[in-house]
Amino acid sequence: MRYLQIAPLVLVLLGFFVLPIALIVIVSFWDYTAYSLVPDFIWLNYEELFTSKVTYTIYLKTFKFVLLTWFFTLVIGFTVAYFLAFHVRTLKWQMALFLLATIPFLTSNIIRMIAWIPVLGRNGLVNQGLQSSGLTSEPITWLLYSDFSVVLAFVHLYTLFMVVPIFNNMMRIDRSYIEAAYDAGATGWQTLWRVVVPLCKPGIAIGSIFVITLVMGDFVTVQTMSGGQSASVGVAMNNKRALLQYPAAAADAVILLIVVLIIVALLMRVVNLRKAL
Amino acid sequence: MQKVSTRERGYWPLLCFFVLFILFLYGPMFAIFTLSFQGPQGGLTFPMNGVSLHWFADLFQTQRVGDFKTSFLRSITLAFLVMIITVVISLLAGLAFRRGFKGDGVVFYMTIASLIVPSILLTLGIGLSFDQLGYEAMWYTSGLGAHLSWTLPFGLLIMFAVFNRFNKSYEEAARDMGATPFQVVKMVIIPIIAPSLVGVGLFGFTLSFDEFARSLLAMGVKNSLPLELFGMTTTVTTPTLYALGTLITVVSFVVIGISFLVIHILQRRRLRRQTGV
Numbered sequence: 132m133r134y135l136q137i138a139p140l141v142l143v144l145l146g147f148f149v150l151p152i153a154l155i156v157i158v159s160f161w162d163y164t165a166y167s168l169v170p171d172f173i174w175l176n177y178e179e180l181f182t183s184k185v186t187y188t189i190y191l192k193t194f195k196f197v198l199l200t201w202f203f204t205l206v207i208g209f210t211v212a213y214f215l216a217f218h219v220r221t222l223k224w225q226m227a228l229f230l231l232a233t234i235p236f237l238t239s240n241i242i243r244m245i246a247w248i249p250v251l252g253r254n255g256l257v258n259q260g261l262q263s264s265g266l267t268s269e270p271i272t273w274l275l276y277s278d279f280s281v282v283l284a285f286v287h288l289y290t291l292f293m294v295v296p297i298f299n300n301m302m303r304i305d306r307s308y309i310e311a312a313y314d315a316g317a318t319g320w321q322t323l324w325r326v327v328v329p330l331c332k333p334g335i336a337i338g339s340i341f342v343i344t345l346v347m348g349d350f351v352t353v354q355t356m357s358g359g360q361s362a363s364v365g366v367a368m369n370n371k372r373a374l375l376q377y378p379a380a381a382a383d384a385v386i387l388l389i390v391v392l393i394i395v396a397l398l399m400r401v402v403n404l405r406k407a408l
Numbered sequence: 409m410q411k412v413s414t415r416e417r418g419y420w421p422l423l424c425f426f427v428l429f430i431l432f433l434y435g436p437m438f439a440i441f442t443l444s445f446q447g448p449q450g451g452l453t454f455p456m457n458g459v460s461l462h463w464f465a466d467l468f469q470t471q472r473v474g475d476f477k478t479s480f481l482r483s484i485t486l487a488f489l490v491m492i493i494t495v496v497i498s499l500l501a502g503l504a505f506r507r508g509f510k511g512d513g514v515v516f517y518m519t520i521a522s523l524i525v526p527s528i529l530l531t532l533g534i535g536l537s538f539d540q541l542g543y544e545a546m547w548y549t550s551g552l553g554a555h556l557s558w559t560l561p562f563g564l565l566i567m568f569a570v571f572n573r574f575n576k577s578y579e580e581a582a583r584d585m586g587a588t589p590f591q592v593v594k595m596v597i598i599p600i601i602a603p604s605l606v607g608v609g610l611f612g613f614t615l616s617f618d619e620f621a622r623s624l625l626a627m628g629v630k631n632s633l634p635l636e637l638f639g640m641t642t643t644v645t646t647p648t649l650y651a652l653g654t655l656i657t658v659v660s661f662v663v664i665g666i667s668f669l670v671i672h673i674l675q676r677r678r679l680r681r682q683t684g685v
Contacts, residue, residue, distance in 0.1 A: 132589070136504035139497045140560060141515060147553035148522040151533025158536055211429050214422040228426070235433050237610070238660045239618040241637050242653040246436035249443055254453040256439065287432065299569075319418060340524060348526020351621055355641060365528045372532060372625070381536075384529040395524060404520065406572075 152388070159381035168377055176382035185367070190390075193363045196278075196353070197346045200285040204342050205335065207286065208293025212334075213327070215294075216301035217309075229298060236291045244284050244355050251275040251283075276358030284356045285346055292345070293338035300334025301327070336401040343398075347391050437657065444650035452647060463651040476636060476652065483633035484659075486547055486555065487617040493552075494559045494612030495605055501560075502567030503593065506574075516564075523561035527621030530557060535625030545628035554626035555616040562615065563608045570604045599678075603671040610667040614660055 159176055162169040180186050211232060219225045235243065250256045251274040258270040273279055304327070312322040350365030362370075364387050371380040443450075447458020467476060505512055522530075534554050538545045545551070574597075582596045598605070620634040627635060633656065640649050 133504045133507055133509040136500040137509060137512075137515060140501040140519070140564070143497065143553065143556050143560060144515075144518050144522055147534060147550075147557045148518070148525070148530065151530060151537050152525070154537045154540065155529065155533045207429060210422065210425055214426045218419050218422055231430060232433065234664060235437070237614040237618075237664055238437075238657050239620075239634060239637070239653070241618075241620055241634055241641065242440070242657055243437065245641060245649065245653055246440045249439045249453045250436050252453055256454060259454065287436075290429075344524040344526070348528060349621075350528050351638070355638075365526060368528055368532070369624075372528075377532075377536060380532060384526075384532060387526060388529060391524070391526065404516075 155381045155384050158378050159385045161378045161381075163376060163378045165375070176378050177386075179379065180382050180386065189362050189364055189367050192361065193347060193365075196282060196285065196349075196363060197343055199282045200289065200346050201339060201342055203282070203286045204290045204293045205339070208290050208338060209297055209331070209335070211290075211294050212298035212301055213323075215298055216304075217327075229294075232294055233291055240288055241351070241355070243288060244352060247280060247284060247287075247356070248275065251280055276356070276360060278357065278361055281353055281356045281361060284352050285349075288352065289342050289345055292341035293335075296337035296341075297331055297334040300331050304330050333402040336398045337404065340395055340398050343394055344391055347394070348387065440650040441654050441657070443647055444654040446647040446650075450647060452645065452650075463647040464655070466646070466648045467651050467655070475631070476633075479631045479633045479636045482547055482630060483617055486551060486632060487613045489548070489552060490555045490559055490616035491609045491612035493556060494563045495609045497556075497560060498563030498567050498608050499598075499605060501564055502571055503597070505564075505568070506571050519561045519564050522557045523565075527558075528624070530554065531622045531625040534622075538626075545626060547627045547630055547632060550626040550628065551623060551632065554622040555619055558619060558622055559612045559615050562611045566604060566608050566611065570601050574601070603674045606667050606671050606674070610664065613663055617660065617663075618656075 158168065160172050160174070162171040162173055162175070215225055215229055215232075219228060248255070252258070253270045253272065253275070255275070257274060258267075261267045262270065308326055308330070309322060312326045317325065348365050349363060350369045353361055353363040353366050354369075364383065368380050368383040368387070371377075371383065439454075442456070443452070443454070444463055445459050445461070446456060446463060447460045448462040450457035501515075505516070531554060534550050535545060538550050543549070578600065579592045579596050582592050587595065618634055619632075620638055623632050623635055631639075637652060637656070640652065
């Protein structure tokens with residue numbers, strides 16, 4: 132009975148997760164011509180990847196995006212969750228404000244990216260404001276289609292992934308710990324830093340897994356928000372795919388997968404995912 | 409009393425932070441909603457040059473902005489399919505995980521892996537596997553699978569959160585009174601978790617309706633709406649782009665609204681039954 136119940140999930144995952152990934156690993160060892168794939172077993176795709184300087188600059192760039200996004204989403208997400216969990220008094224308001232903060236997650240990412248164009252563009256709201264207030268005479272051009280706008284969009288899109296697990300975590304903290312800290316004479320900051328933050332480690336780890344993996348594998352946000360001027364691992368892979376260099380793209384994919392798995396494995400040491408929900 | 413005053417000291421700055429966060433989340437979206445009502449002579453940025461429905465009409469009338477109507481219907485249909493399949497499979501899998509089975513750890517981590525695997529990698533793999541197996545990629549086969557690889561993990565995570573908080577004495581009582589396992593599921597468990605199942609359905613629908621990254625190489629020749637929209641971001645330089653964005657977001661909000669309404673009704677009905685009024 133239990134096996135019948137789990138079978139549909141397993142079948143879907145086998146067909147649309149395990150098989151595709153396995154095939155990518157296989158194809159990464161294939162050869163290719165301008166028009167077709169040639170089944171083979173060669174290391175050439177990996178050799179080309181590791182001997183190319185571009186690979187390293189692209190990975191560095193991607194790590195830069197990851198680090199900046201992770202930092203900002205963590206600080207913002209933690210603060211928002213902390214406000215909701217400890218400063219909003221009634222459960223009704225907590226839920227209402229929590230929903231207000233999470234609903235944008237259920238709308239289109241692409242639209243949320245496009246939405247920055249009239250705000251940050253050359254004639255956008257920010258530049259109009261700056262110029263009319265006399266702070267600048269020329270429009271600032273690095274606001275849109277730059278690394279700045281890429282990170283801004285990431286933070287805009289993914290902070291929710293920090294808010295939700297950290298808030299969930301905070302709601303399960305026994306309030307008597309906090310009372311005890313105050314009673315023992317701890318200041319607000321000390322309580323936050325020595326009691327709340329350590330107890331929130333699982334939530335922070337889950338949020339970090341989401342944010343880091345989403346940014347590591349992203350290509351849409353980087354391509355759209357940098358206006359094609361910046362590259363990430365995902366963008367590079369997509370470019371090779373567009374040139375029909377599937378084996379080369381597959382080798383890229385395998386290395387990316389390994390990097391992501393290492394990061395996730397490290398974060399998993401902090402949290403027992405099944406119990407933390 | 410000391411305690412209350414220290415908490416309240418942090419309250420106002422945190423409230424300001426939260427309000428700013430909400431503005432950050434919704435502000436840019438309101439900018440494009442406003443701009444989609446630009447007058448016929450208006451451009452992509454403020455100021456508004458009159459107010460009209462010109463760009464919405466443009467969206468429905470001409471084919472020059474892409475095949476919007478059929479991709480819209482296709483995306484809605486696909487989202488419905490994904491929603492129903494996600495609810496059914498997540499519920500069955502959730503029931504299986506509750507009682508545990510051989511290899512449940514493997515299936516759990518496989519599901520999580522399906523969630524965090526970079527989308528570009530998965531879409532490449534699905535495209536490749538259909539290609540190599542000699543099947544044509546279609547939105548209702550490969551596209552459906554690609555979306556399920558994204559919605560099922562969310563569905564399962566929600567089921568975990570639900571069943572971790574589920575009071576087992578209800579079903580024990582039912583069993584004591586002679587209910588069969590099927591009756592327990594149908595008459596006790598499903599009615600109790602019905603609001604959460606609506607939540608799973610909401611996730612399934614909206615995540616599918618807005619999915620882009622995993623669809624890229626999995627949809628075949630017929631585009632889903634987000635793919636069409638992404639194409640427009642580089643080719644369309646009129647507020648038509650914003651009009652489409654507004655329309656898609658309205659659909660998302662209608663679906664979210666309906667879900668909340670259904671959840672509210674379910675909870676009220678349960679409350680009425682419990683209190684016997």
